[in-house]
Amino acid sequence: MSDRSPESFSGRWEDQAQINYPLHYLIWLQEHKLLEDKLNSINFNDPAGQDKLEKLDLRGRTPLMLAITLGDIDATRLLINKGANVNTKNDEGWTALQEAIATGNPEIVQLVMEHRDYQRHTSRATGISKILKLLEESPDFYVEMKWEFISWVPLVSRICPSDTYKIFKQGSKVRIDTTLMGNDQNNWARGNLSYIFMGQSPSATFLEVDHDSHRVFVEEIQMIPLDQGIEVMRPSEDTVASRLSTPIVSFDVDTKKISFERNKSGIWGWRQDKTEEINGYNCKVFNASNVEFVTKSRTEHLTEAEKTTLNCPKNPIQSILGSSEEKLPYKSDLQVTMAEYFDELIDIRGKYIRKPIEQTTKITKIKANLWLSEDYPLSLKEQIMPIVDLMAITSSRFAKLKDFIEMQLPSGFPVKIEIPLYHISNxxxxxxxxxATDKSVEGVQTLEANGKMFCVVEDSVFIPPRNYVVLGAEQRRQNNIDNDEELLQFAVRQSLLETGAEEDQQVDIWEALQVQRPNTPNDLYLDPADEELQRAIHASLTECTYVPLSEQTLVPDVVSNSTPDNLDNDLDAVLRLSMEENRQAELQLRQEEEMLAKVLQLSLTDK
Known part of the structure; x- marks a missing residue:
């Protein structure tokens, strides 16, 4: 335990801590009654009161983050009950939930998870209304966003999906059409869906219109009482246990050193800034360099037995997630005192607060490309960004696009963007x-005045056909959606494995690509067909021979018939074996393609 006594703290720094960081100071001393009294004296209806609750200390932690890091469940509960933001990060990029998991305390993990999810719901309800209100003030428009996914992984490039989002905007109404619905039985599932958002302050209405089944799912996006929300969103014991028995993984894109440079064209000595025409608009071509994809994994909350399972040989997941330029293992060895923590002149990097930190950091440099037009008729900030914000609430693809667009881009509208999604694809x-100037669209009229193009989007665009069946949101097809950190947590766990263990400790490729550990509750059932597919892809990536389980007896039977005394039978066996291998190779190729479709689907799953 750290020394929390005031005697270890110089009076000068103690006075400053009490004045500048009163909540942090009481949290460190575990003065729960004084902390409660202090919180009760703050008017949280006043923005100044909220500022006190979310104030960052010298080390970049809010009071709640410090309480969680110290493993103080009582202080954590007091702060959360006063409305402290649970969806926050510290200076190292770790979320409140990740720091809660690092304590190893299931009670803190459950408390943080349930309030995090409730606050996310609340943020979604208010966020959508604000976005629609913001859109109401911008000119109406129609535009299409074509998404194409490319990959360096063999075979994957041939089966990467593409989709075109058709976006209609009228006042505070937005409609987004899409055809890519997900992956169904190893094939990309196509459909014909419309997502319609309509603002009705202080709430909003969301419609999912399935044009194939002629059904409309209607959801009123609004606030729900805290007690009801927490009850609904309370995680199960199995979910909490799963979090506590797997590494904590964080994905971040570090853009601090990013630089944009004009691409050049022409021969040496006559090179000039490159321009290309994209969809009729002359664009300057840029590339973005020095962008770092940072993957961090922490294991201090795991038992020694759980850590032992991590010491497996490298497996095929590493070749799918890509190699890193730099891998930095780190373990803190000194505990910081209260005096050191609140002393701005002391560097506490390398020290831990409650328990030693065990962390591995992998850094991969990535590149992006931009095609920018100065003449595009839409405004990136006023018209496109609200749409991206709207979709980023539930889509990891749009969330990554949002992160990129929010960088300090060169001037112009990004008519075309190429960005990494994960290591597997761009x-x-x-x-x-x-x-709708290139191709007419029903419900959209194009006008021209004073040499400028305008757009009128009709009301009918946002009204589902009368013969469609209207259903509640609870009957909508449920997607397994979570944040990016959770989506690839187990995959990254496998990519961080060390070498040196026995062969029987390896994990196969399908198991490595599961969202959660395959032996945890609530995992998807792996039926025999899926088991065959995972064996096929595992064999293809490890250069092993693949034979379906149902037919494994065929080859041994053929070979067992040969004897030294019967060369004809031996030759016959070899020929039959060769034919069988050819058949197996064709089967394997088909199954590899199907399995790689699954791999890509997991890498593109919405958050």
Whole structure:
């Protein structure tokens, strides 16, 4: 335990801590009654009161983050009950939930998870209304966003999906059409869906319109009482246990050193800034360099037995997630005192607060490309960004696009963008058919005045056909959606494995690509067909021979018939074995393609 006594703390720094960080100071001393009294004296209806609750200390922690890091369940509960933001990060990029998991305390993990999810719901309800209100003030428009996914992984490039989002905007109404629905039985599932958002302050209405089944799912996005929300969103014991028995993984894109440079064209000595025409618009071509994809994994909350399972040989997941330029193992060895923590002149990097930190950091440099037009008729900030914000609430693809667009881009509209999604694939996003000028669209009228193009979107666009069946949101097809950190947590766990263990400790490729550990509750049932597929892809990536389980007896039977005394039978066996291998190779190729479709689907799953 750290020394929390005031005697270890110089009076000068103690006075400053009490004045500048009163909540942090009481949390460190575990003065729960004084902390409660202090919180009760703050008016949280006043923005100044909220500022006190979310104030960052010298080390970049809010009072709640410090309480969680110290493993203080009582202080954590007091702060959460006063409305402290649970969806927050510290200076190292760790979320409140990740720090809660690091304590190893299931009670803190459950408390943080349930309030995090409730606050997310609340943020979604208020966020959508604000976005629609913001859109109401911008000119109406229609535009298409074409998404194409490209990959360096063999076979995957041939089966990467593409989709075109058709976006209609009228006042505070937004409609987004899409055809890519997900992966169904190893094939990309196509459909014909419309997502319609309509603002009705202080709430909003969301419609999912399935044009194939002629059904409309209606959801009123609004606030729900805290007690009801917490009850609904309380995680199960199995979920909490799963979190506590797997590494904590964080994905971040570090853009601090990013630089944009014009691409050049022409021969040496006559090179000039490159321009290309994209969908009728002349674009300057840029590349973005010095962007770092940072993957961090922490294991201090795991038992020694759980850590032992991590010491497996490298397996095929590493070749799918890509190699890193730098891998940095780190373990803190000194505990910080209260005096050191609140002393701004002391560097406490390398020290831990409650328990030693065991962390591995992998850094991979990534690149992106931009095609920017100065003449595009849409405004990136006023018209496109609200749409991206809207979709980023539930889509990891749009969330990554949002992160990239929010960088300090060069001037111009990004008519085309190429950005990494994960190590396995890049996304190319191209804007086209703006105002339906290239191809007519029902419900959209294009006008021209004073040399400028305008767009009128009719009311009928946002009204589902009368013959469609209207259902509640609870009957909508449920997607397994979570944040990016959770989505690839187990995959990254496998990519961080060390070498040196026995062969029987390896984990196969399908198991490595599961969202959660395959032996945890609530995992998807792996039926025999899926088991065959995972064996096929595992064999293809490890250069092993693949033989389906149902037919494993065929080859041994053929070989067992040969004897030294019967060369004809031996030759016959070899020929039959060769034919069987050819058949197996064709089967394996088909199954590899199907399995790689699953792999790609997991890498593109919405958050």
């Amino acid at each position: 996304a190319q996003i191209t804007f086209g058919n703006v105002y």
